[in-house]
Amino acid sequence: MIRRLASxxxxxxxTLLLASLVIFLGVRALPGDxxxxxxxxxxxPATLATVRAQLGLDQPLVVQxxxxxxxxxxxxxxxxxxxxxxxxxxxxxxxxxTLQLSVLALLVAVAVGIVAGVLAARYRGRWPEWLAxxxxxxxxxxxxxxxxxxxxxxxxxxLGAFPASGxxxxxxxxxRALHHLILPAVIVGLPxxxxxxxxxxxxxxxxxxxxFVRTARATGLSENxxxxxxxxxxxxxxxxxxxxxxxxxxxxxxxxxERIFGLPGLGKLTLDSVFSRDYPVxxxxxxxxxxxxxxxxxxxxxxxxxxxxxxxxxGAAA
Amino acid sequence: xxAVVTAASARQEPRxxxxxxxxxxxxxxxxGAVGGALVVVLVLAGVGAPLLAPYPPTQVHFALPFQVPLxxxxxxxxxxxxxxxxxxxxxxxxSSLQVAAIGVAVSVVLGTLxxxxxxxxxxxxxxxxxxxxVMLAFPFLVLAIGFAAVQGPSLGGAAISLGLAYVPHVAxxxxxxTLRVRATDFVLAARxxxxxxxxxxxxxxxxxxxxxxxxxxxxxxxxxxxGEAVLSFLGLGIQxxxxxxxxxxxxxxxxxxxxxxxxxxxxxxLALLCLAFNLVGDALRDRLDPxxxxxx
Numbered sequence: 001m002i003r004r005l006a007s008x009x010x011x012x013x014x015t016l017l018l019a020s021l022v023i024f025l026g027v028r029a030l031p032g033d034x035x036x037x038x039x040x041x042x043x044x045p046a047t048l049a050t051v052r053a054q055l056g057l058d059q060p061l062v063v064q065x066x067x068x069x070x071x072x073x074x075x076x077x078x079x080x081x082x083x084x085x086x087x088x089x090x091x092x093x094x095x096x097x098t099l100q101l102s103v104l105a106l107l108v109a110v111a112v113g114i115v116a117g118v119l120a121a122r123y124r125g126r127w128p129e130w131l132a133x134x135x136x137x138x139x140x141x142x143x144x145x146x147x148x149x150x151x152x153x154x155x156x157x158x159l160g161a162f163p164a165s166g167x168x169x170x171x172x173x174x175x176r177a178l179h180h181l182i183l184p185a186v187i188v189g190l191p192x193x194x195x196x197x198x199x200x201x202x203x204x205x206x207x208x209x210x211x212f213v214r215t216a217r218a219t220g221l222s223e224n225x226x227x228x229x230x231x232x233x234x235x236x237x238x239x240x241x242x243x244x245x246x247x248x249x250x251x252x253x254x255x256x257x258e259r260i261f262g263l264p265g266l267g268k269l270t271l272d273s274v275f276s277r278d279y280p281v282x283x284x285x286x287x288x289x290x291x292x293x294x295x296x297x298x299x300x301x302x303x304x305x306x307x308x309x310x311x312x313x314x315g316a317a318a
Numbered sequence: 319x320x321a322v323v324t325a326a327s328a329r330q331e332p333r334x335x336x337x338x339x340x341x342x343x344x345x346x347x348x349x350g351a352v353g354g355a356l357v358v359v360l361v362l363a364g365v366g367a368p369l370l371a372p373y374p375p376t377q378v379h380f381a382l383p384f385q386v387p388l389x390x391x392x393x394x395x396x397x398x399x400x401x402x403x404x405x406x407x408x409x410x411x412x413s414s415l416q417v418a419a420i421g422v423a424v425s426v427v428l429g430t431l432x433x434x435x436x437x438x439x440x441x442x443x444x445x446x447x448x449x450x451x452v453m454l455a456f457p458f459l460v461l462a463i464g465f466a467a468v469q470g471p472s473l474g475g476a477a478i479s480l481g482l483a484y485v486p487h488v489a490x491x492x493x494x495x496t497l498r499v500r501a502t503d504f505v506l507a508a509r510x511x512x513x514x515x516x517x518x519x520x521x522x523x524x525x526x527x528x529x530x531x532x533x534x535x536x537x538x539x540x541x542x543x544x545g546e547a548v549l550s551f552l553g554l555g556i557q558x559x560x561x562x563x564x565x566x567x568x569x570x571x572x573x574x575x576x577x578x579x580x581x582x583x584x585x586x587x588l589a590l591l592c593l594a595f596n597l598v599g600d601a602l603r604d605r606l607d608p609x610x611x612x613x614x
Contacts, residue, residue: 015451022452026464137600141592143544145551146567146585153574153581252459256548260571271552274463282467290455297454 005302012298019290020072024065027283072287078280082273087284090269095288097167097265098258101188102250104181106243109189113196114232114239120197121204122227132197139194144253148187148260155183165262184261188253192246199242203235210234240304247293350601356594360587364411371405375561384577397566397580398573407587409561414543414591417477417555421542422535424481429488430531434519436489437496446493450486458483458545459554466554476555480545484538491534495527529606536599540592547588563588 035052036043043051052058056067071078077087120132156164162183170177207213208231216230217223255267266285273281363370372393379400387395387403394404436446456464458480465475496519499505505522549555550564558565563584570581 011448011451014448015455018448018452019455022456026468029468137593137596138589141540141596142589143547143567143585143592145548146581146588149567149571149574149581150578150585153578157575247457249457251457252545252548255459256552259552270463271554274466275553277467279467282463286456286460286463289457289460293455293457294451 004305008298008301012294015294016291019294020069020287021065023283023286023290024068027279028061030279077284077287080273080278080281082276082278082281087280090281091266091284091288094264094266094269096169097263098251098254098267100170100177101181101185101254101258101263101265104185105189105250105254106192106246107189108186109192109246110196110239110243112189113193114200114236116193117197117200118204118227118232120201121208122223124205129201132201136194136197139190142190144187144190145256145260147190148184148257151183151187152260167263167265181263184257184263188250188257191249191253192242195242195246196239199238200235203238204231207231207234237304240300243296243300247296251289347601347604349597350604353594353597353601356590357598360411360591360594361415363408364415367405367408367412371402371408373402373405375401375406375409376559377401377405387579394583395579397569403566403580403583406561406566407563407583410563410566410584411587411591413473413550413556413560413562414546414588417473417480417546418539418542420474420477421481421484421545422538424478425484425488425538426531426535428482429485429534430492430524430527432485432489433492433527434496434523437493438500438515438519438523443493446489450489453482454486456483459548462549462554471549471554471557473556473560476546476549477542480542480549483545484541487538488531488534491530492527495530496523499523499526533599533603533606536595536602539599540595543588543592543595547584 035048035055035057049058056064059067075088077091079085080087080090083090116132116135120129123129151162152164156162163180166180168177168180204227208227212234213226213231216226221230254265255270257263258265258267259271266289270282270285272278273285372391379396379402382392382396382400383398385392385396385400387393389395392402392404394402394407396402397406432446432450436443461479461482462471462476465471465479469475499522505518508518508522546555546562547564547567550562551568552564553568555564556562566584567581570578570584574581
């Protein structure tokens with residue numbers, strides 16, 4: 001168990017280092033000379049050389065990369081060229097919005113997906129299964145942001161059931177915050193709900209057909225108990241990996257939904273920065289997103305082996 | 319392959335002896351057959367856009383903005399600049415298909431190479447695992463932002479970043495399939511006869527992995543289509559005057575409260591295209607991938 005965790009941790013560190021190297025080199029590939037940008041277009045070669053030395057651009061690439069790593073690890077993500085403020089401030093104010101949206105979306109997706117998936121497996125060949133497969137096909141085919149546009153038009157503006165835009169911090173008013181976030185969260189979560197549904201249904205069908213469920217039935221448990229406790233608990237394990245793999249979908253969905261619902265999250269920050277060529281912010285957001293991805297997948301993997309003893313054993317044997 | 323069969327039978331529908339093959343395909347998998355027919359119709363519409371579209375997609379008719387569908391001369395109406403929505407949709411569909419083709423080609427080619435290498439040469443496996451881990455850590459949106467920052471947003475950048483984002487998915491599947499085939503008796507026999515690796519991979523492993531790769535490609539297709547629409551909607555993909563269903567939606571958002579139809583149309587077409595790919599993909603998976611097919 002410990003050995004498995006250690007090797008998984010080492011893998012994650014290597015992945016993070018490689019990702020940071022890719023980002024570092026990618027930023028170097030950007031058009032334009034940072035020293036020229038800092039010193040101004042009319043700077044003479046001598047000033048330019050001084051600025052270059054100040055920024056550390058005269059050092060070998062390896063040194064530059066190590067310095068970049070050092071600054072990043074200590075939380076110094078640079079200064080936004082657009083606002084002149086520290087990038088870390090901008091990220092700290094945007095991150096909670098995106099985090100709330102993604103977590104809420106994930107909760108909605110998992111809840112809807114599990115319940116619908118279990119029902120589809122339990123009532124195989126009857127209308128709940130048919131309904132579930134129509135739902136999952138639709139949720140995987142309909143563009144999320146299009147649904148967002150229509151939801152704003154008909155549910156928020158037309159019916160007035162939800163606010164059309166804006167963000168309220170849950171610290172000031174939890175209920176209003178939820179009211180603002182629930183519609184975008186449902187929309188962001190739809191494709192993930194479909195994936196969870198399909199996975200739950202498939203693993204439930206397998207579980208309902210297995211010996212341990214037959215044993216549970218033989219002990220006289222009601223079918224509901226068998227389905228919702230015995231079989232489902234076994235199927236949940238598989239779901240943990242989906243969460244990690246769905247993160248990319250959730251992030252993309254969150255970014256575009258933030259734009260439609262006017263939420264001041266990471267997606268909005270990134271888009272604003274890309275279009276104003278605010279490279280320090282873009283670089284920092286990319287770093288944060290990739291780091292979050294690696295860390296979350298590491299956590300999922302650890303959780304996975306804690307939940308399922310079979311993996312623990314297999315990991316120890318390997 | 320089912321797509322080809324159902325597509326062929328769908329095209330034969332009007333003539334032939336009351337389409338015996340069509341009926342057989344319909345009976346075997348009605349949803350897949352419908353999906354196949356939809357794919358054929360939409361691909362023909364996209365490829366034939368220059369012939370089918372009544373106007374160039376960017377031609378404006380300033381005197382005729384916001385025409386409703388079924389207006390004479392504008393079968394699906396016009397947008398705020400009086401551009402023909404039918405023409406714009408056809409050309410947008412064409413772009414979606416272009417990006418989908420490039421994106422899926424990138425992910426399938428690179429993913430297959432990485433997967434074959436990782437599954438065959440065990441020493442390469444951990445190295446390739448780290449590479450795919452790193453690639454997974456960059457969602458397509460992040461890649462596209464990188465491309466847009468370096469060389470400006472473009473169709474090619476969007477297609478390549480979407481393709482790269484799905485390389486790990488293909489690589490993982492192909493690796494698993496390679497490991498499976500590598501352990502089979504006929505491969506052992508061939509290796510005992512001193513067969514060379516490239517020949518083995520091309521001659522034995524790849525043909526065996528082909529159906530898995532096809533299934534994986536159909537899973538990726540709709541995601542790439544939706545990804546392109548998202549990127550173009552955000553201004554990170556295809557740029558005007560290029561055509562994209564995502565750009566149409568982004569335009570329509572500006573006058574959404576005046577008229578919703580220009581926003582509804584491209585979304586419906588996108589949903590139909592993805593639905594068609596998903597239906598065909600599900601049907602193919604049922605037929606080609608017995609492991610998951612049996613459980614369904």
